[in-house]
Amino acid sequence: MNNKDYLKLDNQLCFAVYTCSKEIIRLYRPFLDKLxxxxxxxxxxxxxxxxxxxxxxxxxxxxxxxxxxxxxxxxxxxxxxxxxxxxxxxxxxxxxxxxxxxxxxxxxxAATIPLQMLCRTQLSPEEANTLRDTLHRLLKQLPQA
Missing domain, CATH: 1.10.10.10 (Winged helix-like DNA-binding domain superfamily/Winged helix DNA-binding domain)
Known part of the structure; x- marks a missing residue:
């Protein structure tokens, strides 16, 4: 990646995490509305x-x-x-x-929500676990305010 690519929105980790979080929460809404x-x-x-x-x-x-x-x-x-x-x-x-x-x-x-959400993300259980573990590791490495 060259210097001018660093400031492209799609190259930002923060934006990828933010948009995924927002969209995943949106996918939860129908299940949570029922509750x-x-x-x-x-x-x-x-x-x-x-x-x-x-x-x-x-x-x-x-x-x-x-x-x-x-x-x-x-x-x-x-x-x-x-x-x-x-x-x-x-x-x-x-x-x-x-x-x-x-x-x-x-x-x-609420017991079925995690499995229903896994299906909606179209990730395999292994992919979902790897992603979750990576995000947890990142969170632990970030400085706490």
Missing amino acids: GITYTHYITLLVLWETDPIPFKKLCNHLYLDSGTMTPVLKSMEKKGLLTRSRMENDERQISISLTQLGRELKEQ
């Missing part, structure tokens, strides 16, 4: 299905979202009856996030 949740609700539920309850700060860190972004998401999920927010017993300054029964039941309804 009455957004993509941010979905990834929040994925964390809670693994770790319930979870401290607010740990949830934010896990999703790479700041508290200003996460608070309205959690409020809307609480309004839908998917989770509760409460003060932690050992430290009243900290908030604990817990699934409700409805939030736990949604896991079964």
